[in-house]
Amino acid sequence: MMESNRVYLDNAATTWPKPESVYRAVDQYQRELGCSPGRGVYRHATRADQVVAQARDRVAQLLEAEDSRQFIFAFNGSDALNLAIRGSLRPGDHAVTTAADHNSVLRPLRFLEETQGVAVDRVPCDAAGRVDAAAFAQAVQAKTRLVAINHASNVTGTLQDVPRLIEIVRRQAPDALVLVDAAQSLGHLPLSVRQWDVDLLAAPGHKGLLGPMGTGLLYIRPGVEDRLAPLRLGGTGSQSNEDRQPAMLPDKYEPGNHNAVGLAGLAAGVAWVEERTPAALRRHELALLTALLEGLGGIPGLTLYGPHDPAQRVGVISFRMEPFEPHELATLLDLRFGIQVRSGIHCAPRMHAAIGTLEKGGTVRISTGPFTTPAEVEHVVESLRQLSRERGGIAVPV
Ligand SMILES: Cc1ncc(COP(=O)(O)O)c(C=O)c1O
Incomplete structure (x- = not known):
């Protein structure tokens, strides 16, 4: 919110x-x-x-x-x-x-x-x-x-x-x-x-x-x-x-x-x-997820994890954006843009090992809720785009 x-x-x-x-x-x-x-x-x-x-x-x-x-x-x-x-x-x-x-x-x-x-x-x-x-x-x-x-x-x-x-x-x-x-x-x-x-x-x-x-x-x-x-x-x-x-x-x-x-x-x-109704809450979540996956997917240097198809996931999105460390990025998002997200290993070491982020300090995680709005999603995408531009947007192979 x-x-x-x-x-x-x-x-x-x-x-x-x-x-x-x-x-x-x-x-x-x-x-x-x-x-x-x-x-x-x-x-x-x-x-x-x-x-x-x-x-x-x-x-x-x-x-x-x-x-x-x-x-x-x-x-x-x-x-x-x-x-x-x-x-x-x-x-x-x-x-x-x-x-x-x-x-x-x-x-x-x-x-x-x-x-x-x-x-x-x-x-x-x-x-x-x-x-x-x-x-x-x-x-x-x-x-x-x-x-x-x-x-x-x-x-x-x-x-x-x-x-x-x-x-x-x-x-x-x-x-x-x-x-x-x-x-x-x-x-x-x-x-x-x-x-x-x-x-x-x-x-x-x-x-x-x-x-x-x-x-x-x-x-x-x-x-x-x-x-x-x-x-x-x-x-x-x-x-x-x-x-x-x-x-x-x-x-x-x-x-x-x-x-x-x-x-x-x-x-x-x-x-x-x-x-x-849970069905309507799911529709809301899917709309936000779709916008986030599309928006974040186009940012240079940003790697998304998890299934590409929103239907195969809930509103939890992990990503890394080079050259930032996850904790550094989460701190910048809060202090500069007021965006509060989690960074690190999220109490799930084996999942991080599976996606290849365990040894790299994990990921940044965005998780939406029933009160999250499309404007907030846009704000997140725009803020990350700005940070990527500022640091040169280094593209990394997945
Ligand atoms: C998948 C999963 N299981 C269990 C838990 C533990 O829930 P709680 O923090 O309420 O103990 C969490 C909390 O983040 C979770 O994400």
Whole structure:
């Protein structure tokens, strides 16, 4: 959004601004309720409880799930991924993930590999960030217990062919759970837990769903909870006469006070997404993406990464522009043009290795949001064109 010399294009990290309704919901919860949900019987506590229930119902509705109790609230995407990964794998198990995945998948898996003898196969990607399906089919084995797949890359925006990958898992690994990391896709395009044969789906609440930071969610397919150990245990306000964690959902995985303020905002964010519709938000994103790819593609010295076809990616664009270092370029864009973007490795070292930028300091990343305008896209393209001209626009071979 272009506001007081600030063009925010770091929506892949967290979306900003949020819809007005999100700010209002957060403020209202703090001022008018302010109490703990799921515990008390007094009027305000009951209303607080309803706020959390409403957030859960809205998320379930957006993802077309039948039972909202199958959605566990977490504190961010990483928290949800940790529950899925560390809750499902046991010592000696075999897991598969991909080079497109984020450190919030890669690091829990690396930890289990190093401390519990979990065997992990990491499937490579091509230079556009697409998972190599043949290598994936080789990695998935009858003994595989968990397959963690990124849906949309936070580096190149590349969308993976998730149904095809899941089909391979189902054919070859009858006992495997499939976990999809939808951090960069949920809220960006139509998504349903019915459209895929998925067991676990994790996402932050503060990106495409437009909730505040400190929110995240994990969808658990009915029955999969029997294979998923809770990571955090404690008071839930339910079955308080027992010192054993309740087995029912969502309490099994949600001890302690909720981020109820955040969930009030998340409910409003999801309502906004539903009202606009994910299909319309996707059209907006595609229009911006198309303009960005066209505009940036013509700048001397600028190399774009990821698929050329906007339909195969989300609104996340990585590039380098010689002779600038990514951090230098991101600093110049902010200080001279008010454009705020991310630079570096974006917590995805294997994707940077796949596109050839790991050893070079990574890329600069532009990520659009629902409030990004065509005028802002033009401003970015024009600013980069100017910087390229000033430094001589050195063309580099791809
Ligand atoms: C693909 C992907 N997965 C997981 C995460 C982690 O999400 P969070 O920052 O909410 O923990 C991110 C965040 O950037 C991401 O882009």
